[in-house]
Amino acid sequence: MPALQTTGLTRRFRDSGGFGPFGDRTESGDVLAVNDLDLTVETGEVFGFLGPNGAGKSTTINLLLGFIDPTSGSMDVLGHDPTSDSRALRSRLGLLPEGFDVYENLSAREHLRSAIETKGADDDPDEITDRVGLDPDDARRAAGGYSKGMTQRLALGIALVGDPDLLILDEPSSGLDPKGIKLLRTIVREEAERGATVFFSSHALDQVQKVCDRVGIMADGEMVAVDTIDDLREQLGTGAVVEATVDQVPDLSPVERLDGVREVSATDGSVRVTCDEPTAKMAALRRLDDAAAVRDIAIEDASLEALFEEYTSRTGDAPEAEPAVAAAGGDD
């Protein structure tokens, strides 16, 4: 049974003329922050929700929580409809929100005490602060003086109260130092082992790839890819893109034949070689240099941004003919 499912979920914001959310603009000038989103997250799954800033991730999360209402479409989160049953849903859910702020004169312990009270849980605040790596002294002083990372640890602690069935973590790694990020990963794994479903949003692939079973990539309000991390890594490759400026584009078949080279393309005066193996980069350059005069080279890491671009341009070229959304959910 899925922990979370959306069908045709759409949210349009009226463009007030001022600064508004990003996303596709319709003819009427409205902003489609979330566009016809079909998403399924299975119970017990750790789902990475990826996308660049402004892709519609936080809008989706606000919809899932019932903080805002959809323009159309439906949702089922832990068997509840967030538009009508938000409170019952939130009693079984742990939330680390984006743009969270504290009561500046209350300590972390006091925040946790209130969370425990409101959820009717029986957690020990000290155990939670310890688990999220808040120093006992810090946990007792006013949260207004916390650093961004400490506030984020507190927010994570609040999300963990009451052993929730579903954790929604919106950019949980922002503000955390490498140690904090490692701790976050450990906690996500522990929670998944306990049986909780984790919905983890991030704009950076490296934050989610080590813990997530599957990831979905969102761009301009649409889910452009949903896949397991292994398949995605295969598409990303472990190598990079070599871009060489040549005086004349030669026959590229010797480069294409190289092991570890996935794709070669050329536009006037420049050749792009996508490599799966790191060692293929130099070999490809040598072959290119044999056939033509290479004037300049540049190497791009196959970053998530590149993948975003690839997916978004693909949807832009053929919006109807090629559905870019892979079957969400299923039996994996």
Added chain:
Amino acid sequence: MGAYTVARDDFTNARRSYIVLGVIGVFTALVGLIFAAEMNIYDDPYRVLWDVSALVAFVFPLVLAPLVYLSIAGDRISGRIKFSMGLPNSRLDYVTGKLWSRLGTAAAAVLLGVLVGFVIALATYATTPDPLRFLTFAGVTLMYTLTFVSVFLAISAATTSRARAMFGALGAYFVLVVFWFGFFPLVNLRTVLDAVGSLLGTELSETARGYLTMLSPGPAYLQSTELVYGGVLDQYDVFGQFEGDEPYDQSWFALLVMVGWTAVSLAVGYLAFDRSELG
């Protein structure tokens, strides 16, 4: 227990800043000063309560405005609302909690102020103060306080920016107090009613004017203090304004006006917040 927890967090947070101390301190100091200043003018402490009520009617809303106007709007601006609303609190829990917290601070100021006035009166006035009069005074003043806290809370619940919340609160003060009492010679309720009368071609009746004048919490509060001066209305000229047999001259009508403003404000504020989008 959602509303209680929200109220406790909000109140504890405010208690450790200067806002609670400020509101209580300002009000208590003003009441104390009036009692101290008039000890050689009047023998009867209840006469001083009248002067205190005038101060409360005109000035206290201006003390309550900074206490309340950001209670909900401020949480939305900062993102603090995501703490309470990420937990299983209903929107009613949240609004109720904020109301109790801010009202608690305001009520503490009123009660402490009246107590200080009573103690000064007991110590220095020729006539012994009547505890019942002081309690009644505290009661109607709490009603007035509740009314303005509700109005400001409703504005805070319905707005999402600091500027709008501030203009809303100040606007409410100017309309309900400055305009209705007629502090400005030209722009006030009387001149507007005159204008309406001449547009309609007939003067508004005295009864209609009487009701309209009493429809703001400011005048209604002053009218409601008639309950404080039972049996002594003939002692001072200033109490002459309580004469009148029309329903709008009665303290029950005045209390009804304040209850009405409170109920409507809270309902409108809650509905606006319930329908609003967070995040």
